[in-house]
Amino acid sequence: MESAPLGREYSDGEVICRQGEEGDRMFVIQDGQAEVTFREEDAEYVVGQLGVGDLFGEMAVFDKQPRSATVRAKGRARILTLDKHGFLQRVQEDPSFVFRILQMMSSRIRHLDAEVARLRRLVSERDVPAS
Amino acid sequence: MALKLQDGSRVGVVGGGPAGSLFSYFLLTLAQRMDVRLQVDIYEPRDFTRPGPGGCNMCGGIVSESLIQALAVEGITLPGRVVQRGLDSYVLHTDDNEVRIETPLHEMRIAAIHRGGGPQGERRRRWGGLDGYLLGLAQELGARVVRSRVRDAGREKERPTLQADAARQAYDLVVGATGVNSSRWRLLEQLGLRSRPPRTTKAFITEIDLGEELISRHFGTSIHLFLLSVPGLDCAAVIPKGEFLTVCLLGERIDETLVQRFFDSAAVQRCFAALPGPQAQACRCKPNINVREAERPYADRVVLIGDCGATRLYKDGIGAAYRAAKCAARTAVLEGVSAAAFARHYMPLYRSIVRDNRYGSVMFGSLHWIKRMGPLVGGVLQMAGKEQTRPGAARDMSIVLWDTFTGSAPYRDIVLRALRPRFIRRFAWETLTSMRSRERGAAVKESSDHGIGTIGS
Numbered sequence A: 001m002e003s004a005p006l007g008r009e010y011s012d013g014e015v016i017c018r019q020g021e022e023g024d025r026m027f028v029i030q031d032g033q034a035e036v037t038f039r040e041e042d043a044e045y046v047v048g049q050l051g052v053g054d055l056f057g058e059m060a061v062f063d064k065q066p067r068s069a070t071v072r073a074k075g076r077a078r079i080l081t082l083d084k085h086g087f088l089q090r091v092q093e094d095p096s097f098v099f100r101i102l103q104m105m106s107s108r109i110r111h112l113d114a115e116v117a118r119l120r121r122l123v124s125e126r127d128v129p130a131s
Numbered sequence B: 001m002a003l004k005l006q007d008g009s010r011v012g013v014v015g016g017g018p019a020g021s022l023f024s025y026f027l028l029t030l031a032q033r034m035d036v037r038l039q040v041d042i043y044e045p046r047d048f049t050r051p052g053p054g055g056c057n058m059c060g061g062i063v064s065e066s067l068i069q070a071l072a073v074e075g076i077t078l079p080g081r082v083v084q085r086g087l088d089s090y091v092l093h094t095d096d097n098e099v100r101i102e103t104p105l106h107e108m109r110i111a112a113i114h115r116g117g118g119p120q121g122e123r124r125r126r127w128g129g130l131d132g133y134l135l136g137l138a139q140e141l142g143a144r145v146v147r148s149r150v151r152d153a154g155r156e157k158e159r160p161t162l163q164a165d166a167a168r169q170a171y172d173l174v175v176g177a178t179g180v181n182s183s184r185w186r187l188l189e190q191l192g193l194r195s196r197p198p199r200t201t202k203a204f205i206t207e208i209d210l211g212e213e214l215i216s217r218h219f220g221t222s223i224h225l226f227l228l229s230v231p232g233l234d235c236a237a238v239i240p241k242g243e244f245l246t247v248c249l250l251g252e253r254i255d256e257t258l259v260q261r262f263f264d265s266a267a268v269q270r271c272f273a274a275l276p277g278p279q280a281q282a283c284r285c286k287p288n289i290n291v292r293e294a295e296r297p298y299a300d301r302v303v304l305i306g307d308c309g310a311t312r313l314y315k316d317g318i319g320a321a322y323r324a325a326k327c328a329a330r331t332a333v334l335e336g337v338s339a340a341a342f343a344r345h346y347m348p349l350y351r352s353i354v355r356d357n358r359y360g361s362v363m364f365g366s367l368h369w370i371k372r373m374g375p376l377v378g379g380v381l382q383m384a385g386k387e388q389t390r391p392g393a394a395r396d397m398s399i400v401l402w403d404t405f406t407g408s409a410p411y412r413d414i415v416l417r418a419l420r421p422r423f424i425r426r427f428a429w430e431t432l433t434s435m436r437s438r439e440r441g442a443a444v445k446e447s448s449d450h451g452i453g454t455i456g457s
Ligand SMILES: Cc1cc2nc3c(=O)[nH]c(=O)nc-3n(C[C@H](O)[C@H](O)[C@H](O)COP(=O)(O)OP(=O)(O)OC[C@H]3O[C@@H](n4cnc5c(N)ncnc54)[C@H](O)[C@@H]3O)c2cc1C
Pocket: B014, B015, B016, B017, B018, B019, B020, B043, B044, B045, B046, B057, B058, B059, B060, B061, B062, B063, B064, B148, B149, B150, B151, B177, B178, B179, B180, B181, B182, B183, B187, B203, B204, B205, B248, B249, B287, B288, B289, B290, B305, B306, B307, B308, B311, B315, B316, B317, B318, B319, B321
């Protein structure tokens, strides 16, 4: 599908939002892909990949905390920014407006649950002394 | 008896414009969430892939930034074949000057689209229209499209009925989404609606065939708006699209003389001066535009959405159709389809659109008045033009103009913003100084020299 010329174009590796920064906007990928990374101490881990139609940056809008992760364009990408004020006005008028975001967040939690379980298993396997 | 939609209920939607398609899309999405299976028939005689008026629901073709954002959250990303140009700025032209207003994000957040298969003579058939795309989304969720016009409607026992070419069909809910261009009000009255119909006025649209390269070079990614002292003309817009420029005139009495006066005006001549030769008008139409709402848009098992009910005065009609369509769909699935359910859960939104239009009328009335007073127009342009030369300074006029012309904010917010003492003080000051420098003969040049404004406070 040819992408719509909406939003702003980011070049490969360009930061769309950065972990730790304040932010009150959300983003939707119009075209291309983005990579989500999490920095802990000196290491950076890739924690997710995003594609067309995916929305991100919503956590800072809901919990007013700094950005939880960094998102960079992977290849060339087009990103549309969503204003917090307009978003909250829509939610006020139509609470079902958040359905899709809830759906997306719950699928991310499912994914995280599976990941936590996998890591626990790895840790417990490593902790079992070799016989 | 509570009137509710249940498993197997039948819904008839008259009209597959944005209101009818978005209603069907949200109705089916919500019903799936609630584990209710519905059968939805959308009656739509137009073939939206056809170029020319037969495949088009005649409009300027701007999808507002608020609607683009809302659709993105809903999971509806308009594809490239529908969006013919992303727009990021406005250029406001007056009789003797102009100012450009941009978004602070420098991001394309407004979409220029064609409604159908494009104007007559569309050369490259790579575009698809918005209406066809939205209708396709509803079809993907299971709505059935009946390619016929509904000619007759009525009631059979308690249920509303529709008749197109084939046999009369009875439905558990009928949704009127006929717009104001191709159906008589009598059809909706037959469904039991006894109320004052919407009031309409004529608008004018023409498409100028320029080709992509010339449009990009001369019009870029800006909508050009004209506030001119042409009597009878409220506002005019020139919207760059893929291959065509759409010219759209709004006013109380638009006729050929007025259209000619617009094209002959100094501002339009200036704007088109660099273009080669006379421009061919590929397509012209005079659609109706809804300027006052239908009084009571519901009855038992019947609801009106989009232009045949209430829309936003002059701006963002598609955005208003989206809000009404979704609210009616939510009411039908979650609250029921009785007159009482619509009165309780749909009317608050409907009334809020209508109430906001009252502010809109005041605003457009003031604009009319400002237009007639040369010095005030000078004040508007000078204030907006100066705002960008002071980084970090308040962008009061730029925001008011942006919100007015993009249709992004409720009219009430715009009016309240323009009534703030600071705004009035600054506006009065800029008007006075622009009058003084005009007297010195230098004013016009000055504000066009810094005629790039950026919104954001
Ligand atoms: C000059 C002008 C410029 C405009 N510019 C813009 C703009 O730039 N941006 C914007 O957001 N809005 C704009 N609007 C407003 C916008 O066009 C409308 O608000 C929008 O089209 C409303 O959608 P709708 O679905 O209610 O009606 P419509 O788009 O009119 O669709 C109604 C549909 O119902 C069908 N229909 C009618 N009767 C029957 C029947 N008996 N049986 C079966 N089908 C039937 C028609 O074929 C049509 O497809 C403009 C309007 C005008 C007049």
